[in-house]
Amino acid sequence: MKKMVSIFVLVFALLVFSSTMNAQATSETNFSGVVGSGARAFGMGGAFIAIADDATAASWNPGGLGQLERPEFSFVLRNQVYNYIFPAKSTHSEFTGPQDFSGTSASFDFASFTYPFRIGSFKLVPQISYQRGVSFDVDNVASDVRFRSEFYEPSLRTDIRFEGLFMYESVFSGGFDTITLSLGSKLFKGVNVGFSVNFWMNGYEGKEYTSMMGEVSIVGYNISENIHFEYTHTKSFDIAGINFNAGLLVELFEGVKIGAVYRSGFDADISYKNTVIGQSIGANFNPVTIEQRQYSGSTTLEWPMTWGVGLSVLPEDKLTFSVDYTRTYWSNAIIRNYNNAETDERQLDVYFPTLTPTNAPAYARQLDTEQLRFGLEYIYMADKIIIPFRLGLFTDSQFYRDAAGEEIMFIGITGGVGVKWGPISVDVALIYETGKYMESNVAYSSSTFDEFKIYVSTIFSL
Amino acid sequence: MSGEKIIGKKIKIIVTALTIFAVFGSVLYADSWYNYYEDGQGDIENKQWTASIEKLKKAIDEKPVPKLKAKTSGLRFIDYTPYYYLGYAYYSLGKHTEAKRAFDTAVRYQIVSRKSSLYTHMSKMLADCNVKLSPKPVSKPAVTKPSESRNAQLIKSYLTRGDNLAAGGSYAAALREYQKAKSLIEKSGEETSSLRPLNGKIQNAGNIMRKNELLASANTYYRSRKYSQADNVIEQLLMIDPGNPDATSLRRRIRDEAARASTARTTPSTSTSLPARAGAEEVSVSRLLKEADSLHKQGELFEAKEKYEAVSLLKPNDRSVERKLDSINYTISIRSINSGVSQYFEGDFERSKNNLQSALDALANQRKYSKKLMIINQFLAAVYINEYYLTGGGNLQLMNKAKGYVSEVYRLNPEFAIEENYFSPKIVQVFSDGSAR
Numbered sequence: 001m002k003k004m005v006s007i008f009v010l011v012f013a014l015l016v017f018s019s020t021m022n023a024q025a026t027s028e029t030n031f032s033g034v035v036g037s038g039a040r041a042f043g044m045g046g047a048f049i050a051i052a053d054d055a056t057a058a059s060w061n062p063g064g065l066g067q068l069e070r071p072e073f074s075f076v077l078r079n080q081v082y083n084y085i086f087p088a089k090s091t092h093s094e095f096t097g098p099q100d101f102s103g104t105s106a107s108f109d110f111a112s113f114t115y116p117f118r119i120g121s122f123k124l125v126p127q128i129s130y131q132r133g134v135s136f137d138v139d140n141v142a143s144d145v146r147f148r149s150e151f152y153e154p155s156l157r158t159d160i161r162f163e164g165l166f167m168y169e170s171v172f173s174g175g176f177d178t179i180t181l182s183l184g185s186k187l188f189k190g191v192n193v194g195f196s197v198n199f200w201m202n203g204y205e206g207k208e209y210t211s212m213m214g215e216v217s218i219v220g221y222n223i224s225e226n227i228h229f230e231y232t233h234t235k236s237f238d239i240a241g242i243n244f245n246a247g248l249l250v251e252l253f254e255g256v257k258i259g260a261v262y263r264s265g266f267d268a269d270i271s272y273k274n275t276v277i278g279q280s281i282g283a284n285f286n287p288v289t290i291e292q293r294q295y296s297g298s299t300t301l302e303w304p305m306t307w308g309v310g311l312s313v314l315p316e317d318k319l320t321f322s323v324d325y326t327r328t329y330w331s332n333a334i335i336r337n338y339n340n341a342e343t344d345e346r347q348l349d350v351y352f353p354t355l356t357p358t359n360a361p362a363y364a365r366q367l368d369t370e371q372l373r374f375g376l377e378y379i380y381m382a383d384k385i386i387i388p389f390r391l392g393l394f395t396d397s398q399f400y401r402d403a404a405g406e407e408i409m410f411i412g413i414t415g416g417v418g419v420k421w422g423p424i425s426v427d428v429a430l431i432y433e434t435g436k437y438m439e440s441n442v443a444y445s446s447s448t449f450d451e452f453k454i455y456v457s458t459i460f461s462l
Numbered sequence: 463m464s465g466e467k468i469i470g471k472k473i474k475i476i477v478t479a480l481t482i483f484a485v486f487g488s489v490l491y492a493d494s495w496y497n498y499y500e501d502g503q504g505d506i507e508n509k510q511w512t513a514s515i516e517k518l519k520k521a522i523d524e525k526p527v528p529k530l531k532a533k534t535s536g537l538r539f540i541d542y543t544p545y546y547y548l549g550y551a552y553y554s555l556g557k558h559t560e561a562k563r564a565f566d567t568a569v570r571y572q573i574v575s576r577k578s579s580l581y582t583h584m585s586k587m588l589a590d591c592n593v594k595l596s597p598k599p600v601s602k603p604a605v606t607k608p609s610e611s612r613n614a615q616l617i618k619s620y621l622t623r624g625d626n627l628a629a630g631g632s633y634a635a636a637l638r639e640y641q642k643a644k645s646l647i648e649k650s651g652e653e654t655s656s657l658r659p660l661n662g663k664i665q666n667a668g669n670i671m672r673k674n675e676l677l678a679s680a681n682t683y684y685r686s687r688k689y690s691q692a693d694n695v696i697e698q699l700l701m702i703d704p705g706n707p708d709a710t711s712l713r714r715r716i717r718d719e720a721a722r723a724s725t726a727r728t729t730p731s732t733s734t735s736l737p738a739r740a741g742a743e744e745v746s747v748s749r750l751l752k753e754a755d756s757l758h759k760q761g762e763l764f765e766a767k768e769k770y771e772a773v774s775l776l777k778p779n780d781r782s783v784e785r786k787l788d789s790i791n792y793t794i795s796i797r798s799i800n801s802g803v804s805q806y807f808e809g810d811f812e813r814s815k816n817n818l819q820s821a822l823d824a825l826a827n828q829r830k831y832s833k834k835l836m837i838i839n840q841f842l843a844a845v846y847i848n849e850y851y852l853t854g855g856g857n858l859q860l861m862n863k864a865k866g867y868v869s870e871v872y873r874l875n876p877e878f879a880i881e882e883n884y885f886s887p888k889i890v891q892v893f894s895d896g897s898a899r
Binding site: 040053054067068069121123186189194314318349379381386388418420425459461 | 493494496505524525529531532533534536537538539583
């Protein structure tokens with residue numbers, strides 16, 4: 001009985017909290033390698049492929065490096081606040097009380113050094129940079145959530161009811177980082193090209209903790225019992241690999257530029273460790289381990305390819321409009337021979353990061369993602385100070401599906417402002433992204449995702 | 463394929479791509495306009511004139527239109543004035559024709575005029591080019607007896623130069639030459655018999671300058687629709703030179719316009735036709751406007767302005783006509799400023815004063831033109847200071863007028879600093895005193 005209940009509880013926790021993996025990664029914008037960094041770019045909605053003319057250029061389009069003239073340092077910090085509201089109802093469950101995860105994270109997002117130089121009259125612009133390509137910094141807590149759940153157990157030919165309180169906490173740190181070596185140049189009139197080599201490294205680690213306390217009843221047998229279960233899932237995931245970017249930026253005529261960027265897919269070496277410990281807590285609070293699994297290993301992750309195009313228009317020098325489109329082939333992102341401690345599925349090819357098996361039905365498979373970005377920058381010039389104002393909009397399709405197997409689309413709005421005085425510029429960007437989707441086929445089972453990010457960049461020109 | 467082989471393959475692709483990129487790029491490379499421009503500026507600082515000309519021309523090929531605060535990349539903006547620097551380089555090489563061409567282009571774009579430090583320097587160089595390129599007057603070689611003193615030779619050369627300048631219309635400069643000759647004659651006590659005709663020439667030049675000044679002043683009042691003041695000035699001119707045809711014609715126009723303006727004020731016209739001018743038939747407002755637009759496009763600004771002013775009398779609240787008048791006044795004032803400054807450096811103070819005064823009246827002390835007003839007041843002050851000293855330093859009215867313009871300069875910009883390289887110590891002193899006040 002206890003073992004059956006414990007299995008139920010674990011499955012229940014997975015059903016309710018499987019989307020925490022998505023919330024944890026927040027939006028697809030975190031799962032990038034597809035977007036760059038910098039408050040100026042994000043203030044313009046991230047529509048920077050056809051601009052890419054500052055020290056963050058290589059992260060958006062290495063072709064833009066050829067426009068830089070002076071040595072520049074840049075630093076970017078990111079702070080993030082998000083809120084995920086899970087549905088009040090799912091297929092088997094109902095919730096009352098606080099139904100939201102919220103968390104914050106702050107990280108050092110990007111740094112670079114660029115040094116343009118000439119060989120004769122030929123200009124080359126190399127850059128070395130660091131970027132937190134995918135951040136896994138999360139600190140989610142949901143506590144004192146009252147729930148009621150009921151399902152039919154065929155072996156007992158009756159319903160099982162579970163009623164109680166749960167608490168969930170997820171704390172992870174780290175991310176996939178890249179060290180990038182880039183080289184750009186102006187090839188001939190109006191045409192800039194650039195290349196980057198990205199060295200992927202590091203990873204994340206952390207744990208998820210679930211606690212459930214309440215009463216379980218086997219309805220047909222008139223049996224009920226108080227239970228208290230705790231589950232701790234510890235994970236670590238490290239990545240190593242090399243890929244490259246190629247970029248092109250062309251000035252069609254004065255004030256109009258188009259850009260294109262290609263980021264190659266690559267086979268990343270992965271080493272991982274997952275541990276699940278399930279414990280039953282007795283009346284004297286003494287824990288008894290009822291379940292324990294640990295998997296670790298090395299495998300390969302097929303990181304997907306990305307391409308993007310952009311257009312920028314300057315009706316006059318103080319005003320810029322830009323638009324970008326980017327596509328990432330997440331439907332091809334597969335980890336081979338992965339052992340999933342959560343589901344006890346061994347040596348399975350699964351999609352990353354949803355961990356959906358590749359042999360799942362078509363309507364459940366991971367999706368390619370697309371982003372459409374619009375940006376605007378207006379520059380106000382005082383005597384010696386330049387003050388830019390920025391606005392942006394973007395759509396952000398997700399790699400996971402809703403309950404009906406449909407694509408999920410988030411939208412975002414951005415704003416930014418900066419100040420440039422002499423060689424120093426400081427920019428701030430605010431990004432708000434939101435989305436809503438069906439977690440299950442039950443009415444009122446939509447989840448809402450809200451994320452608020454702040455980027456602060458400093459660029460110093462020598 | 464093993465991981466090592468895959469990485470090796472990728473490295474080969476990257477190296478191949480970089481090689482192609484380097485070969486292709488080295489053959490077809492072309493820099494940005496701002497790189498050429500800043501390199502050209504650097505060559506000028508290092509006095510590498512020929513190299514700077516080559517680079518500035520490339521910058522102009524890429525971006526022919528100059529601009530203040532032109533965007534380079536990122537958030538970087540520079541003042542792009544390539545024609546000024548190109549002219550400077552040519553001027554430094556002694557190529558005055560090319561230099562003048564470059565400066566004229568700079569003046570046409572009206573960008574350099576917004577940077578006073580470059581503008582003064584460019585005006586001086588342009589004036590120098592104009593002098594060097596103007597056809598030299600053919601003068602008879604001085605016939606001197608073996609026993610003629612050096613003093614006599616100097617007197618003759620001053621007189622000859624004065625005559626040539628007077629013939630070219632530069633009466634102020636002619637007057638200076640005559641004064642020098644007179645001063646030498648009076649000191650030496652020689653050739654006193656030549657004093658009478660010389661005094662006649664001085665008086666004649668002075669009269670002509672006075673008449674020109676009055677005529678210009680009347681025109682300025684007329685264009686500013688100050689008909690009563692214009693008529694008074696014409697009256698003074700006709701007292702000096704009765705029957706002066708220019709004055710007579712202008713007086714007729716002034717009185718016609720004054721009458722028309724008076725009629726428009728007292729009896730608002732509901733018809734679309736103008737009362738006939740002397741000898742002219744009635745025209746409709748729309749036809750007048752068309753003619754004005756056509757003249758404007760052809761660059762006949764004064765004639766276009768007359769017609770727009772006529773339209774505005776009939777349609778006083780027409781904003782589009784007001785805007786066109788503002789635009790023409792602004793363009794006329796810019797041309798007047800450029801001419802006035804150039805004439806100052808050529809030594810033609812009379813014309814310089816007339817043009818600068820005309821520009822001052824056209825801009826009507828509007829705050830948004832403060833930089834232009836500063837230039838006008840600065841050079842008007844310099845003109846009056848020069849005239850004060852040229853006339854012997856006795857006419858305090860001239861100095862007081864100059865001080866008034868100096869005060870106006872400092873009112874517009876308390877931080878103003880005169881370019882000492884381009885003005886005499888006496889002028890600099892007056893400005894310093896004005897700054898202290």
